[in-house]
Amino acid sequence: MQNTLKGWMADNTVTTDNKDDKILLLESAGSVNIEDIYKEMEEEGTGLKRETLVHVVMLFLRVVARFILNGYNVNTGLFRAVAQFTGVIESGRWNPEKNSVYVSFIQDKMIREEIAQTTVNILGMKADVMYILETEDRKTKLKDGSATAGRNFFVRGAMLKVMGDDPAVGVTLTAEDDTVTKLEDDEIAINKPSELTLLLPATLTAGTYTLTVTTQYSHGARQLLKEPRSVSTTIYIGGKPGGGEEERPGEL
Structure with missing residues (x-):
């Protein structure tokens, strides 16, 4: 799949004194879910059956989640992920009503390399x-x-x-x-x-x-x-x- 992003120019409302100042807004290509990903993987011609792809992908996701939620800083090449805590700890106790766990994701080498190979097409002005x-x-x-x-x-x-x-x-x-x-x-x-x-x-x-x-x-x-x-x-x-x-x- 060729990496191509499309965007519409729009007036930058921050710089009201500059009428020529524009920003670029992403033209959404829609949404994909895990089934769409499986289909795309099958079209790569791996020779693997759908049930094998599903098993491997779900196993990967479960293992990554397990590592993250046991305190590991996980590097998949596509992203780095680490668990974080939110909320103030009162009386030295964890309170699920005030405290929660959040996972922070940061792009990594693979996605940066894909970004470097991405083409951007400007569609024009969007009113x-x-x-x-x-x-x-x-x-x-x-x-x-x-x-x-x-x-x-x-x-x-x-x-x-x-x-x-x-x-x-x-x-x-x-x-x-x-x-x-x-x-x-x-x-x-x-x-x-x-x-x-x-x-x-x-x-x-x-x-x-x-x-x-x-x-x-x-x-x-x-x-x-x-x-x-x-x-x-x-x-x-x-x-x-x-x-x-x-x-x-x-x-x-």
């Missing part, structure tokens, strides 16, 4: 594109997705203004157990197309959340979209696990 460019924890000033419960959280992007009467419109936080918390209207302190300032509920426990902005806002707000659209990003209440080790993305 009225909705995206999240960056976030900031207003308490810590960190821009790595860290967030603090009960404090302000800044989101910068495009077409983010929360508008519309569809029940789905709003800002939600989805925990790893699929529990959804929807912000009240007055918890969206600043509501602009290019930026939101959110007051995160103080009741949120430490962990990883998916922050989703759903709106019917369209350019100029002259007419609302018939159907709402959404954009999501991952945030970490209580700080990004392994935040001291910065992941450095590969360069093309």
Whole structure:
């Protein structure tokens, strides 16, 4: 499979004084699951039966998970993985309601080599594109997705203004157990197309959340979209696990 990424140019809302400043947004090729991977492996012509491929892959995944969750720093060539802890330890005891285990993945040699062989095709300008460019924890000033419960959280992007009467419109936080918390209207302190300032509920426990902005806002707000659209990003209440080790993305 030839490595090819496609992207659309969009205005960079950070540099509002420079109308020629653009960013590139990935054009999604869709989603694949483990069955798609098995099919692709079969097309490599390995001569192995499907049941053999399934057995080997699942065995590999189980062994990797076992090593990680026994405290090993695992290097597969594709990625490095290590377990991390989140939450504050109180009274010297582990509390599953406040503490959790998180696995940090960092790209390794194999994926960097594949990145070096990847072609990028620019498809042109994309109008009225909705995206999240960056976030900031207003308490810590960190821009790595860290967030603090009960404090302000800044989101910068495009077409983010929360508008519309569809029940789905709003800002939600989805925990790893699929529990959804929807912000009240007055918890969206600043509501602009290019930026939101959110007051995160103080009741949120430490962990990883998916922050989703759903709106019917369209350019100029002259007419609302018939159907709402959404954009999501991952945030970490209580700080990004392994935040001291910065992941450095590969360069093309």
